[in-house]
Amino acid sequence: MSPRFTPEQIDAWRRDGGVLVEAFFTPEEVAAVQADFGRVFGDAAGADQPLVKTADGQGGAFHAAQFRNLDSIPFDGCHALNLIGLHPALIAFARAALGVEEVYLYQCQAWAKYTGAADYDQPFHCDYLNHTLVAPSEDTTRNTCTVMCYFSDVTEGHGPMHYVPRPLSEPIAPPEATIGGPPEVAELHRRLAPHARSTAGPAGSIFPYSIDLYHRGTNLTAPGGVRYAVTACFKRAGDDSIAFTAWPFHHMKPWGQLFARATADQLACLGVPRPGDPFWTETTLARAQRRYPDWDLAPYRAALLASA
Ligand SMILES: [Fe+2]
Secondary structure, X not given: OOOOOOHHHHHXXXXXXXXXXXXXXXXXXXXHHHHHXXXXXXXXXXXXXXXXXXXXXXXXXXXXXXHOOEEEOOOOOOHHHHHHOOOHHHHHHHHHHHOOOOEEEEEEEEEEEEOXXXXXXXXXXXXXXXXXXXXXXXXXXXXXXXEEEEOOOEOOOEOOOEEXXXXXXXXXXXXXXXXXXXXXXXXXXXXXXXXXXXXXXXXXXEEEEOOOXXXXXXXXXXXXXXXXXXXXXXXEOOOOOEOOOOHHHHOOOOHHHHHOOOXXXXXXXXXXOOOOOOOOOHHHXXXXXXXXXXXXXXXXXXXXXXXX
């Protein structure tokens, strides 16, 4: 178990569907990732006034503007941001939460929100619709561990995700109620809202949650407010029922920079065979080195030699 989280927090994730873990990332890690957010999105500040499109109590709506400053890793020159979703402690949390040794990172995005750039208020919903073509399992370890990571201080004025712990939402509605039309969604929101908890926390906090957890984005209202977040979604390795990002589809991104700095354990979470895997031969090592000249293949080469 990593010292960055406790067995009780893993139990809470399984029971409640989500748990806030403060100070998961160190101030140094936060500062490095913050600087990379500035490189990717510029150092824009939020507006003085929030944008409000939805009347209070309506539960908000989904707007394309909410997802405008959202992009997938890797980013050119952003070495801290590129690997933060593969931090060894995050991998350890996902392994413990999902109860398996091998996990796969199937989504990792940087997301900047600004006061006034959108009305970020959403109705309560579950995320499974764009993570699987089927439905969430009753066994939460067969679902996913989606981790919302905050890299700026998130107060109630900075758009913290709100959620309803599973034991409180279960008597109200099952996850599939998220599929309803606007009247049903509004009614669902009205019934869940009294049980909402906030994920507000200082920079470096994480909120791992499950795809069957009712949650919603909230608006940024703080004058000049900015929220920097990274989503890191893990599943059991080999579970083809869950997906989001097909990494090779984004092959034009600067993967060589990430490969040059990642460990074999981190790369395994992206589907790279581990040292010692029969995939690795002299030929595949040479081909991979040609593609990523700065990748240190020594562990892979050593394992191949040891097996010869
Ligand atoms: Fe969501």
